[in-house]
Amino acid sequence: MNKRGTFTELLMDYAIYLILIVFFTLLLLGVIWQQRNGAAVWEEYYAKEIVKVINLAEPGDEISLDVHKGTEIGLRNEIDFSEMFVVYNSRDEVCVKLSKGRRTCYHYFNDVDIVDFGIKQGVPTNVFNFKVVEAQRSGGENG
Amino acid sequence: MSLTLRLLKHSEAEERMDKKAQTVGNQVMGIAFVFFLVLIVGGISLGIYAYFGTPYDYKNIDAAILNFRIRECIMNNDSLTLNAESFKNNFYSACNINKDSLSTGKLIIKICEDSSDCLKEEKPLVIEGGNFEACFLKGARDNPSYPKCKIEVIEKNDKKYEIITGSNQITDRRTV
Numbered sequence: 001m002n003k004r005g006t007f008t009e010l011l012m013d014y015a016i017y018l019i020l021i022v023f024f025t026l027l028l029l030g031v032i033w034q035q036r037n038g039a040a041v042w043e044e045y046y047a048k049e050i051v052k053v054i055n056l057a058e059p060g061d062e063i064s065l066d067v068h069k070g071t072e073i074g075l076r077n078e079i080d081f082s083e084m085f086v087v088y089n090s091r092d093e094v095c096v097k098l099s100k101g102r103r104t105c106y107h108y109f110n111d112v113d114i115v116d117f118g119i120k121q122g123v124p125t126n127v128f129n130f131k132v133v134e135a136q137r138s139g140g141e142n143g
Numbered sequence: 144m145s146l147t148l149r150l151l152k153h154s155e156a157e158e159r160m161d162k163k164a165q166t167v168g169n170q171v172m173g174i175a176f177v178f179f180l181v182l183i184v185g186g187i188s189l190g191i192y193a194y195f196g197t198p199y200d201y202k203n204i205d206a207a208i209l210n211f212r213i214r215e216c217i218m219n220n221d222s223l224t225l226n227a228e229s230f231k232n233n234f235y236s237a238c239n240i241n242k243d244s245l246s247t248g249k250l251i252i253k254i255c256e257d258s259s260d261c262l263k264e265e266k267p268l269v270i271e272g273g274n275f276e277a278c279f280l281k282g283a284r285d286n287p288s289y290p291k292c293k294i295e296v297i298e299k300n301d302k303k304y305e306i307i308t309g310s311n312q313i314t315d316r317r318t319v
Contacts, residue, residue, distance in 0.1 A: 048201045105315045111241040
């Protein structure tokens with residue numbers, strides 16, 4: 001009887017340690033998983049860099065930005081090219097989406113519209129092209 | 144007999160003490176185990192957040208670009224600087240700045256002409272937003288809640304223009 005009691009106690013002791021290890025491992029994995037190849041960081045970086053260029057641009061400018069790193073992350077997260085970098089002229093903002101479910105947006109103050117934007121692949125890297133034109137106040141969102 | 148009984152009782156007592164010591168030992172080790180787990184997991188999590196979690200602070204750049212655009216505009220537009228009325232009426236169109244984007248209050252602009260203290264100036268040429276005092280607070284410099292500002296003074300046609308711009312814009316992360 002004593003032996004059985006000792007075995008049960010032993011099992012209880014180790015079970016508690018195992019539960020604690022599993023709990024903390026899951027917690028750690030959760031923290032790491034949240035970053036998911038740093039999509040949030042790169043979304044913020046690209047949104048701000050594109051806005052910086054737009055704020056300094058003049059109507060008539062045609063701009064190409066290397067976004068290869070961003071497109072790699074976006075493709076890995078199964079995001080379509082057309083959704084990755086979008087400019088909303090009606091709201092004067094640039095939105096970048098490199099992971100599912102969320103996107104990062106940032107506003108620009110330059111009174112211009114962004115037209116003909118899109119990603120061109122393999123030039124030799126992936127680039128984001130767009131044209132800067134005079135603001136069309138009657139227009140809606142650009143696509 | 145009594146000796147055997149005594150020895151038996153002694154060994155039973157020893158066994159109980161051993162068991163008690165074992166329990167106490169297990170509890171101490173358990174606490175130490177949890178402490179090290181928390182230390183390791185906490186340390187790794189902090190490291191990840193330190194590397195990935197800190198946002199790319201762009202407010203300084205935002206304020207500097209806005210200030211640069213306004214300075215360029217004032218220097219290159221003679222019609223703007225004819226008089227105060229002309230400046231107020233034509234500022235946004237001449238400098239190609241979207242007034243609507245300033246209405247959120249995340250970007251602030253104050254332009255004063257020949258003023259001794261633009262911060263206290265009650266009749267500036269242009270004023271958009273508020274809380275310009277935050278631009279001059281020493282404690283606000285490292286506080287992420289306060290705007291980051293750029294203050295420049297330029298001269299044109301014997302007039303001094305003080306331009307204060309600030310940005311408190313942060314990225315908007317939205318669920319899609």
